[in-house]
Amino acid sequence: MHQTPQDLRQIEALLDFYMDSGVDCFLGDDPVDWFELTNEQLRQRQQAQSVQALPHANRGQPDPGSQRAQQSFAANPAQARTPPPAVARPAPAGQAAVIPDKEIVSAARDLAASAATLDDLRACLEAFDGCNLKLTAKKLVFSDGNPSAKLMFVGEAPGRDEDLQGKPFVGRSGQLLDRMLEAIGLDRSSAYIANVVPWRPPGNRTPTPQETEICKPFITRQIELVNPDVLVFLGAASAKTLLGVQDGIRKMRGRWMTYPGQGREIAAIATYHPAYLLRSPLEKRLSWRDFLSIHAKLSDR
Ligand code: URA
Numbered sequence: 592m593h594q595t596p597q598d599l600r601q602i603e604a605l606l607d608f609y610m611d612s613g614v615d616c617f618l619g620d621d622p623v624d625w626f627e628l629t630n631e632q633l634r635q636r637q638q639a640q641s642v643q644a645l646p647h648a649n650r651g652q653p654d655p656g657s658q659r660a661q662q663s664f665a666a667n668p669a670q671a672r673t674p675p676p677a678v679a680r681p682a683p684a685g686q687a688a689v690i691p692d693k694e695i696v697s698a699a700r701d702l703a704a705s706a707a708t709l710d711d712l713r714a715c716l717e718a719f720d721g722c723n724l725k726l727t728a729k730k731l732v733f734s735d736g737n738p739s740a741k742l743m744f745v746g747e748a749p750g751r752d753e754d755l756q757g758k759p760f761v762g763r764s765g766q767l768l769d770r771m772l773e774a775i776g777l778d779r780s781s782a783y784i785a786n787v788v789p790w791r792p793p794g795n796r797t798p799t800p801q802e803t804e805i806c807k808p809f810i811t812r813q814i815e816l817v818n819p820d821v822l823v824f825l826g827a828a829s830a831k832t833l834l835g836v837q838d839g840i841r842k843m844r845g846r847w848m849t850y851p852g853q854g855r856e857i858a859a860i861a862t863y864h865p866a867y868l869l870r871s872p873l874e875k876r877l878s879w880r881d882f883l884s885i886h887a888k889l890s891d892r
Pocket of ligand 1 (some may be wrong): 709746747748749750758759760761764765786866
């Protein structure tokens with residue numbers, strides 16, 4: 592059908608509207624009401640997606656965890672009403688969605704532990720298919736900055752700009768982080784930056800607890816390999832994941848804690864996430880205090 596410039600403008604306006612509303616990723620050709628599917632339809636869909644739980648360790652063999660999950664979907668009517676685990680878009684051929692379970696977390700742990708260097712760890716993540724976020728992300732966002740730096744920042748998960756560039760904190764919040772570093776006389780050559788979750792969650796949603804658990808061994812190993820003197824958690828999420836603390840960021844920020852490094856305790860502190868500071872600029876006063884404290888701690892080392 593011939594499209595007029597008027598049609599194209601309307602399509603463009605619609606896409607702009609979607610973008611402004613936060614819709615920025617494609618989910619599928621047809622809507623699926625997961626609550627209306629019968630057990631049989633659900634089973635067929637899962638088969639079509641050829642779910643594999645452990646792509647590295649068990650490729651080609653059925654994984655007990657995913658089999659269990661599939662059986663329980665089919666066998667228990669109450670669970671059959673539960674929407675299946677998030678598969679953000681149909682997996683492209685050769686890439687199968689996984690059901691997050693303990694076996695995947697354990698595979699992630701083994702894989703991360705096998706990395707002897709940061710390059711190995713990046714390669715492990717490039718090859719790891721155990722986190723469904725990889726299916727919707729454009730790039731792996733591994734790290735930026737200097738791996739020999741004394742100072743390491745850990746955020747929660749990449750956003751749109753980071754996903755496009757494959758580097759953490761390069762969007763508006765990253766630019767603010769750069770200005771904060773500059774204020775204490777530092778820049779990215781004197782800091783190493785990473786996230787707990789290295790793939791962008793679709794639409795910038797919060798990573799699920801399962802996604803975080805699956806990715807945690809990799810950031811833990813990354814911290815071990817960088818072995819910084821000072822670890823800064825940007826926002827409560829990364830501090831909660833890696834320190835196991837439960838306090839909210841208001842209570843937690845600015846307080847020195849310790850992170851169990853390899854054979855030594857690493858000085859650790861949480862501060863406001865720069866994205867929060869962009870929304871609440873008055874809180875920059877407190878962040879400034881935190882950054883002065885970080886500067887002083889680095890001078891002690
Ligand atoms: N927010 C994060 O937590 N990490 C990024 O890399 C960007 C924004």
